[in-house]
Amino acid sequence: MSKKEKKHLWRILISIALFVPGFMFHNRENISLFSGTFQAPVWGYLELPFFVIIYAIIGWDILWRSIRNISKGQVFDENFLMSVATVGAFCLGEYAEGVAVMLFYQVGEWFQSYSVSRSRRSIADLMDIRPDYANVMRNGTLVQVDPEEVLVGDIIVVKPGERIPLDGVVEEGRSALDTSALTGESVPRDVSVGENVISGCINQTGLLTIKVSKEFGQSTVAKILELVENASDKKSKSENFITRFARYYTPTVVFAAVALAILPPIVMGQPFVIWVERALIFLVVSCPCALVISIPLSFFGGIGGASKSGVLVKGSNYLEMLANTEIVVFDKTGTLTKGNFVVNEVRAQNMSEKKLVELAAYAEDYSNHPIAVSIRKAYGKKVDTSRISEIEEIAGHGVKAIIDGNEVLAGNERLMKLKNIPHENTAPGGTVVYLAVNGQYAGYILIADEIKPDSPQAILDLKAAGIKQTVMLTGDAYAVGKKVAAQLNLDKAYTEMLPADKVEQMEKLMNQRSDKGLLAFVGDGINDAPVLARADIGIAMGGLGSDAAIEAADIVIMTDEPSKIATVMKISKKTLRIVRQNIVFSLAVKGAVLVLTTFGLATMWSGVLADVGVSVIAILNAMRALNVS
Amino acid sequence: MKKTIKLRDLDCANCAAKIENAIARLDGVTDVKVNFMSQKMILDAPDDRFDAVLAEAKKIAKKIEPDLVILA
Numbered sequence: 161m162s163k164k165e166k167k168h169l170w171r172i173l174i175s176i177a178l179f180v181p182g183f184m185f186h187n188r189e190n191i192s193l194f195s196g197t198f199q200a201p202v203w204g205y206l207e208l209p210f211f212v213i214i215y216a217i218i219g220w221d222i223l224w225r226s227i228r229n230i231s232k233g234q235v236f237d238e239n240f241l242m243s244v245a246t247v248g249a250f251c252l253g254e255y256a257e258g259v260a261v262m263l264f265y266q267v268g269e270w271f272q273s274y275s276v277s278r279s280r281r282s283i284a285d286l287m288d289i290r291p292d293y294a295n296v297m298r299n300g301t302l303v304q305v306d307p308e309e310v311l312v313g314d315i316i317v318v319k320p321g322e323r324i325p326l327d328g329v330v331e332e333g334r335s336a337l338d339t340s341a342l343t344g345e346s347v348p349r350d351v352s353v354g355e356n357v358i359s360g361c362i363n364q365t366g367l368l369t370i371k372v373s374k375e376f377g378q379s380t381v382a383k384i385l386e387l388v389e390n391a392s393d394k395k396s397k398s399e400n401f402i403t404r405f406a407r408y409y410t411p412t413v414v415f416a417a418v419a420l421a422i423l424p425p426i427v428m429g430q431p432f433v434i435w436v437e438r439a440l441i442f443l444v445v446s447c448p449c450a451l452v453i454s455i456p457l458s459f460f461g462g463i464g465g466a467s468k469s470g471v472l473v474k475g476s477n478y479l480e481m482l483a484n485t486e487i488v489v490f491d492k493t494g495t496l497t498k499g500n501f502v503v504n505e506v507r508a509q510n511m512s513e514k515k516l517v518e519l520a521a522y523a524e525d526y527s528n529h530p531i532a533v534s535i536r537k538a539y540g541k542k543v544d545t546s547r548i549s550e551i552e553e554i555a556g557h558g559v560k561a562i563i564d565g566n567e568v569l570a571g572n573e574r575l576m577k578l579k580n581i582p583h584e585n586t587a588p589g590g591t592v593v594y595l596a597v598n599g600q601y602a603g604y605i606l607i608a609d610e611i612k613p614d615s616p617q618a619i620l621d622l623k624a625a626g627i628k629q630t631v632m633l634t635g636d637a638y639a640v641g642k643k644v645a646a647q648l649n650l651d652k653a654y655t656e657m658l659p660a661d662k663v664e665q666m667e668k669l670m671n672q673r674s675d676k677g678l679l680a681f682v683g684d685g686i687n688d689a690p691v692l693a694r695a696d697i698g699i700a701m702g703g704l705g706s707d708a709a710i711e712a713a714d715i716v717i718m719t720d721e722p723s724k725i726a727t728v729m730k731i732s733k734k735t736l737r738i739v740r741q742n743i744v745f746s747l748a749v750k751g752a753v754l755v756l757t758t759f760g761l762a763t764m765w766s767g768v769l770a771d772v773g774v775s776v777i778a779i780l781n782a783m784r785a786l787n788v789s
Numbered sequence: 790m791k792k793t794i795k796l797r798d799l800d801c802a803n804c805a806a807k808i809e810n811a812i813a814r815l816d817g818v819t820d821v822k823v824n825f826m827s828q829k830m831i832l833d834a835p836d837d838r839f840d841a842v843l844a845e846a847k848k849i850a851k852k853i854e855p856d857l858v859i860l861a
Binding site for chain 1: 800801802806822824826827829830831852854855
């Protein structure tokens with residue numbers, strides 16, 4: 161509780177303490193306890209000052225604020241309404257009523273302020289990945305400094321139990337890292353010398369000496385915190401609607417109140433007093449606070465809940481859009497599959513298998529494609545680049561290299577066709593790299609990509625969640641794509657796609673959306689940039705520390721698990737459900753109270769309840785968005 | 790220049806929206822975002838006029854929500 165909240169609470173408690181006897185005193189005729197005493201009329205005169213004192217204690221700031229705001233040109237705000245309503249009650253002789261309403265209002269206000277602070281704090285706690293200090297090696301000694309003061313290249317030491325303050329590379333030591341704060345994953349990640357570590361993780365077992373690779377402002381932790389905090393800046397449609405609604409709602413109800421105060425008395429000849437009172441209640445109910453506070457809070461909670469599960473949603477609008485997703489398009493390599501190609505089979509003609517692999521490794525020396533990496537791994541030895549005199553990459557086909565003076569072609573079936581080299585047709589089951597030396601077919605290497613263990617369930621979950629189409633786009637061979645699609649139960653698979661083909665196919669799929677339906681693309685970063693941009697929602701497999709993915713996408717899955725897509729969709733639906741509940745509830749209650757007031761069936765109490773009570777309930781409901789079941 | 794300014798006692802979401810709209814209309818403001826949830830204001834204005842624009846923005850904010858505390 162903040163100081164302000166504490167002071168406020170004290171005022172409320174004191175006022176209640178004084179009010180109870182005051183109220184009993186007010187009704188002393190009906191209370192047998194008092195019979196006899198306090199009956200003389202002189203006591204009656206004490207009532208007014210007594211209640212005025214309580215009113216002053218509990219309501220002075222409201223009165224003051226309404227006067228100050230009027231002087232600044234802001235007349236019709238909550239303070240004004242409450243002041244008019246309660247002072248009006250006093251004028252009508254209802255002292256206890258006036259105080260009670262003000263007291264009730266302040267209690268509600270207090271709850272509102274308290275619950276908003278509480279929500280902010282629990283979301284902040286969720287995101288409590290901010291490291292407070294770093295142990296930096298300066299001139300041979302370890303100094304504790306603010307992480308912001310550490311420079312790139314500095315050496316820092318992280319003891320067991322401490323949080324890693326900055327991104328870097330392990331120089332010494334080995335340990336297990338708790339990445340749950342960033343990814344929601346409970347399984348620790350082992351790290352040793354030469355591996356990258358990112359800020360925000362907790363070092364569990366061993367002492368780690370780390371060379372800092374990014375300054376704090378650029379570190380993963382700082383970026384994530386900034387993303388989550390600023391995510392609520394991107395307003396969802398619901399939030400925009402509520403803001404516009406509130407702008408029209410308040411003046412409308414105020415006018416209605418004025419009309420209510422003036423017209424019926426004139427038309428029906430009834431006393432003004434009754435209708436003025438009703439008009440005042442109208443004014444109290446007119447504040448749209450419940451909606452204006454609870455809706456952003458719900459989205460804030462939803463985004464916080466998503467981060468807890470390891471999914472960064474960069475905007476409230478994206479969280480909202482997820483619920484309307486109809487079509488999910490996946491990239492294959494690195495998204496549905498691990499991307500860790502492994503050489504499965506080697507078949508060589510006219511040379512040894514080892515030689516074939518060697519040639520392939522040399523030809524693919526410059527490539528970072530997972531296929532090239534796996535071939536190099538299978539080769540195992542270091543590539544003597546002096547033997548390579550030329551490498552030419554033929555996009556979508558493969559590579560041509562001059563190794564030891566021989567022209568070596570390494571690539572897919574298209575390459576073989578292009579160069580008119582007859583080759584053997586392989587049985588499906590993996591990606592095939594064909595090789596030809598000096599125009600003659602030399603053999604092939606079969607490489608298989610592992611499907612991520614949670615991919616099958618991920619697709620099933622998506623279908624269960626109501627996704628109409630699950631599609632895969634891949635540059636891989638038809639046989640491979642088909643196999644993966646069958647294994648995962650995908651609706652459609654498009655294979656052998658060149659980058660331009662992917663965009664074209666995306667457009668076609670976009671046209672298949674129904675009116676409100678949206679298309680989400682899931683990829684693993686850089687090479688999917690154009691498709692990620694074109695899709696309604698771009699989801700990237702973040703991998704710990706993949707900057708490009710975090711930049712390009714709207715939603716980042718920190719753990720690379722496709723199953724998280726369904727998780728965040730669930731969060732999205734839950735958040736929207738809560739938002740809808742709050743809207744319906746607030747408007748229904750306010751509407752009902754307004755109607756009842758018109759017919760004189762509501763008192764000032766119901767007015768305050770409809771405003772403040774509804775607000776508090778809406779806020780508490782909004783907090784449910786934080787819980788990820 | 791884009792600067793993030795911390796706020797305190799921004800209790801009314803309505804006010805946050807009003808403040809954001811009012812500051813956005815100020816001459817010299819490239820962009821402004823007032824985030825009720827994180828209690829932060831991000832102001833984007835040309836470098837040479839930044840301090841003047843910030844002072845104007847603070848004045849307007851205080852006018853709409855006098856209880857608002859602007860840190861820095």
